[in-house]
Amino acid sequence: MNVAADAPCPCGRLDARGRPLLHAACCGPWLAGAPAPDAEALMRSRYCAFVLQDAPYLLATWHASTRPPAVDFEPGLKWLGLDVRSHRQTDDDRAVVAFVARSRLGGRAHRLQEWSRFVREDGRWFYVDGDVA
Structure with missing residues (x-):
């Protein structure tokens, strides 16, 4: 499955005017291999990857x-x-992102609420783990 570059990004990020960002201007570069600039961008791109x-x-x-x-x-x-409920950098190379992801399986709605921990090594952010609420 692919997302067209001119389609809204699956992560749902909005621009300053409240319009959905296009995939090419949002998570597309990170999914193509560019390093995400911060933990929130990495978390959003990982949602897109799911x-x-x-x-x-x-x-x-x-x-x-x-x-x-x-x-x-x-x-x-x-x-x-x-x-994305919050994004907090706890020091230069660590951050926490709180989010809720909604899904449907077999006609039933589900919510995944998590506090995810991230670490930056050699200029790249990585997902470490998370606490599900």
């Missing part, structure tokens, strides 16, 4: 200390939206 079922990107942006050997996707799961 929407797109891009396991290589998810694994590449997962910190080696907690990275699983593989990423499995739930058959039939449809991601419906992302709401």
Whole structure:
């Protein structure tokens, strides 16, 4: 699955006027290999990777200390939206992002609410782990 460069980004980020950012101006560069500028941008791009079922990107942006050997996707799961509640850099190379991701599976709605921890190494941000609320 791909997102057209001129389509709204799946992460739902809005521009200053409240319009959806296009994928090419939002998460597209990070998914193509450019380093995300901050933990929130990485978290949003990882949400897009789940929407797109891009396991290589998810694994590449997962910190080696907690990275699983593989990423499995739930058959039939449809991601419906992302709401970033807060983004806080705790020091130069650590950050926390709180978010809610909505999905639907088998006709039932689900919400994933998490406080995710990120670390920056050699200029790149990585997802470490998170606490599900």
